[in-house]
């Protein structure tokens with residue numbers, strides 16, 4: 250099976266082009282686990298499939314490192330956009346990608362040799378209703394700065410779905426934040442029936458955040474595009490940023506620019522890069 254390994258700010262996935270390769274549906278979860286293994290596989294945060302779509306120009310499916318399938322992946326969308334444009338799967342600089350969470354519109358920004366340097370994704374409208382996150386509980390309809398205790402520790406979370414679920418915690422300093430302990434525990438807490446991605450966010454100013462993440466199904470990663478979008482939506486909901494104001498989010502792997510536009514849609518701009526191509530025997 251031919252593969253391409255790509256990353257968006259260090260969030261790396263194995264990409265398989267289903268316009269050329271045929272994979273069995275039943276094998277996909279195991280394939281994601283095996284390919285992602287850093288000792289016996291290629292090593293990645295998961296597997297992303299790029300294939301034909303009946304509703305958009307291409308279709309993306311994403312499987313986390315543990316084999317679970319997610320409905321959306323921001324860093325993956327930028328890589329799929331770069332791959333699709335540079336491999337001639339699409340010819341326009343603006344096109345649509347189908348995900349399990351819906352159809353998104355992407356714009357590639359190219360240089361004079363038609364290489365994609367950055368990608369802007371219109372991530373659509375965030376979902377804030379508690380039952381749509383989904384999150385259990387009797388509190389208000391949307392979850393904004395709500396107290397939650399896990400393993401004897403208390404935090405205040407804002408819940409946002411970008412097609413996939415996120416719990417955002419604002420902290421005074423992101424460096425010592427308990428990503429691998431509290432973040433990990435919250436990601437599988439029973440109040441989130443589908444699990445949740447957990448983002449720790451430090452507000453440096455209304456237009457600049459620092460960010461660390463524990464991803465559902467993949468653990469601590471260098472970046473999470475949907476998580477950065479959720480962080481800015483949560484920032485607006487908590488009064489840290491004005492809606493319409495672009496925010497530079499510093500992730501461990503680099504920076505993304507995120508805007509929750511006044512029309513309600515969230516826009517993400519950032520890079521995408523190749524690591525290598527090869528043939529997997531798994």
Ligand SMILES: N[C@@H](CCC[C@H](N)C(=O)O)C(=O)O
Pocket residue numbers: 260311313318319320321322323324325413414446464465466467470472473474475476
């Ligand atoms: N890294 C991704 C998100 C991948 C899926 C996530 N772990 C989930 O299970 O929802 C991103 O860049 O958005």
